[in-house]
Amino acid sequence: MSSISNSSEENNGSPDRIADGNYDASKLSQLKGLEAVRKKPGMYIGGTDERALHHCVSEVLDNSVDEHLAGHCDKIEVTIHVDGSISIHDNGRGIPVDINKDSGLPGVELVLTTLHSGGKYGQGGYKFSGGTHGVGAKCVNAVSEWFEVEVSRNDQVYHMEFERGKTTKKLEVIGKSKSTGTLITFMPDAEIFRETVEFKTNIIAQRLRELAFLNSGLEIVSPTNARRRPSRKNFTTRTASRNLSSSSTRAKSRCIRSRFPSARK
Numbered sequence: 001m002s003s004i005s006n007s008s009e010e011n012n013g014s015p016d017r018i019a020d021g022n023y024d025a026s027k028l029s030q031l032k033g034l035e036a037v038r039k040k041p042g043m044y045i046g047g048t049d050e051r052a053l054h055h056c057v058s059e060v061l062d063n064s065v066d067e068h069l070a071g072h073c074d075k076i077e078v079t080i081h082v083d084g085s086i087s088i089h090d091n092g093r094g095i096p097v098d099i100n101k102d103s104g105l106p107g108v109e110l111v112l113t114t115l116h117s118g119g120k121y122g123q124g125g126y127k128f129s130g131g132t133h134g135v136g137a138k139c140v141n142a143v144s145e146w147f148e149v150e151v152s153r154n155d156q157v158y159h160m161e162f163e164r165g166k167t168t169k170k171l172e173v174i175g176k177s178k179s180t181g182t183l184i185t186f187m188p189d190a191e192i193f194r195e196t197v198e199f200k201t202n203i204i205a206q207r208l209r210e211l212a213f214l215n216s217g218l219e220i221v222s223p224t225n226a227r228r229r230p231s232r233k234n235f236t237t238r239t240a241s242r243n244l245s246s247s248s249t250r251a252k253s254r255c256i257r258s259r260f261p262s263a264r265k
Contacts (some may be wrong), residue, residue, distance in 0.1 A: 026255050029124060033113060034142035034165035041192055044139040049195045053188055054203050056143065059136040060088045060184050065211055067092030068218045073181075077221040080199050083143040084187060091181040094153035106171045108160060110152055113167060129243065137184065141165050143193070144186040192208060 013178060037044045045052045045059070057078070063098045067073035073092035080086050096107030103110050141147045142165035150159045161169035188197040206220050212220045 006207070012055050016252065034115070034138060036115070037139045037142035038165065038192065041139075041143055044144060045143065046247055048193050050200075050203075053193050053196065054199065054207070056140040056186075056188065057086060057088070057199070057204055058207060059140050060186075061085055061211065063137055064088060064090035064092060064182070065215060065218070067182075075221070076211075078204060080201060080204070081185075084197060084199070086199050087185040089156045089181065089183040091179060093148070094151040094180045094182050097151055097153055097158045106160075108149060108158070109167060109171060112147075112149065112160075112162065116139065134222055138165075140186060143189055145189040145191075147186040148184070150174075150183040152179050152181050152183075 041048055041052070045055050046151040061076065061078075064073060064076045067090055068076075070092075073090045075091050077089045078086065080091070095111060099105070099109060100107050100110050103114065105113075141162050144162070145164065146168075147165075149160050155176060155178065156173050157175040159169075159174045160167065160171050161197055187198075190197050201222075206223045208220045212218060
């Protein structure tokens, strides 16, 4: 009985242990970057269970849908890879890559690493949007073991890498492209999602059906099977001729997928 009581006290802490009487500014701290998301994921993605895991997919999808609502995207493709990662790929304008004058960061790095940053606060980039709080994709970045983004824009393909919300590879040009769009691939972090890190095709497919029904003119392509993707090294050093269109073409030959054309006319 005594050992159980002592163990409970050590785990939970008595009032005397918590309030030691020396409460001053040294006991205060400020979480920087995306640390807050990793410390309290429930505040940002609603938890750490299976539902929260799939909510991460919705957060990235919503950005692509916003591009459609702005009149710049008519196709979204989702691919679950055999290594457990997932890709969301749209043919929108592509996340801005020029330098933001206030932060000194490329636009894509700013919106993926800084809370409450983005183009949905009335600056004119979006007239309508599903996400207005500026925490979506950057929170997914924070709770991912690794996170990669490719942007096709300005006739070039740009690439960045992150790990657990921190930039590990700065923005670089890896090729040329005549198309535009954004490709995001991420691996959920088992340190955060301790219940499961496995994406369920049926859960994702249901969400895609809902989005296709609600958004006229938007084609959404979803895999019914996971396809093998190259290793991270190969994936991040693709040939210069790679662009969003050719990537989609290759995927068609490697993956059985379901199409959800918009049902609302």
